[in-house]
Amino acid sequence: MSDVANPATGAPEGTENTSSVSEAQVDGNVPDLGGSGLVENNYDVEVKLGDLQQNPDSILYSAKSFSDMNLPEPIYKGLLSLNYHKPSKIQERALPLMLANPPRNMIAQSQSGTGKTAAFVVTVLSRIDLSQSQQPQALVLAPSRELARQIEGVINKIGKFCEGLIVAAALPGALERGAPVRANVIVGTPGTVMDITRRRQLDVSKLRVLVIDEADNMLDQQGLGDQCVRVKNSLPRTIQILLFSATFPDKVMGFAEKFAPGADQIRLKQTELTVSGISQMYIDCDSETDKYETLVKLYGLMTIGSSVIFVKTRESANEIQKRMEADGHRVAALHGAFDGLERDRLLEDFRSGRSKVLLTTNVLARGIDVSSVSMVINYDIPMKGRGDTEPDPETYLHRIGRTGRFGRIGVSISFVSDKKSYTALSSIAQQYEIDLVQLDTSDWDAAEEAVQRVIKSNRAKATFAPSATDAATANGGNGAAAAAPAPSSTTS
């Protein structure tokens, strides 16, 4: 059975789970890497932030500092307390537009890990009148419970000097049944928000701002799209609408423009979507069985820190976890079949570094920010359409974007094992003009050196002069080969 459909809602895996919750901690710090059962990674995931933010070509560059932006003092203090001194490019560009009066709608696109959350959180906090205590004034919608909890954490952190601020999570099991929601900001998944709105638990009459994170995904999917529209239709007509994502495929743009009429738009070109700090590689496996053998060798022989392995179904996540554990690796599996509390615990273990390898489905493909993740593995290439007939380039970008957060260095390795997966990956690479590097695994020592070499080359480019056409490659040498479409015996 495919994991992509959530049997409860018909929406994609990861959209909503109908069970109770506990707080998932948001942690931007690199965790203690000890005690995982895996070898600590030996490459530095940090690129000097100061260097990047000075470089006008960087996606993190800004000419201004937050002090130039006339933000309310408590919000400014909140940003400083998180060590946010300069805005990223998206923050610098979007904030003045979103904070202008009268309020205007916004459709904002920026690469993964570039600080979109803080951009909309600052806007939300700036719009709230805290003298109207406990009155709902802002609503944020996200596609998964994990992302909603993470956003709730960011609002509380940036808003920690906003006296009287109350943030509530509208997630299954998180609210007292039937009781009115007494909070200034509500963050939730669309189904639960729709329920509490219908039952009049949420007083929507004073809501001033609606944020939809991962908006292309939220508006495109049958189930969630309908729910978002219903929620919006119940809100005041003058509400400010902010739509954020790293991807806005053309086919959802028309709908997004109707959803947020007259919105200012910050968009990226197809070739600007990838993050240059992420070294993208692939391994050509002989068969489905060989994929598993390769994965185990990769973890046995290479030095990897925190990593996420994406698979297609819950069943394969469970199965691979069992096999890897039997082979002596410590691996956690997280997907939509677990109840809410268990999902929160598993993610918290991963954030804190207690677990280092997370096997998951598309449930965690979007938005999740764990800065220590240094590697993402696409065990299965993301596909979409009935019967998984087409490659899913957006999901590919979001998945690999779980590493390389805010200027850090990361690696993604995609496994292909037959013509279909090879063709799908090639088409994704072509669409984004990615120079995928093939990792030759006939000699694992050489493969590891090749990975280090690609990372080093990428780090230099990310720090000094990245440009869309100047992608990092490591040509030839032991282990790595530049990935021109050169199918091997298994993929041709």
Ligand SMILES: Nc1ncnc2c1ncn2[C@@H]1O[C@H](COP(=O)(O)OP(=O)(O)OP(=O)(O)O)[C@@H](O)[C@H]1O
């Ligand atoms: N101005 C800033 N200075 C320093 N760090 C920042 C700043 N803004 C955001 N960050 C950090 O950058 C990281 C990524 O931010 P965020 O999760 O908002 O990315 P995003 O653009 O929403 O990514 P995605 O598309 O994957 O959801 C977070 O750990 C956050 O703490």
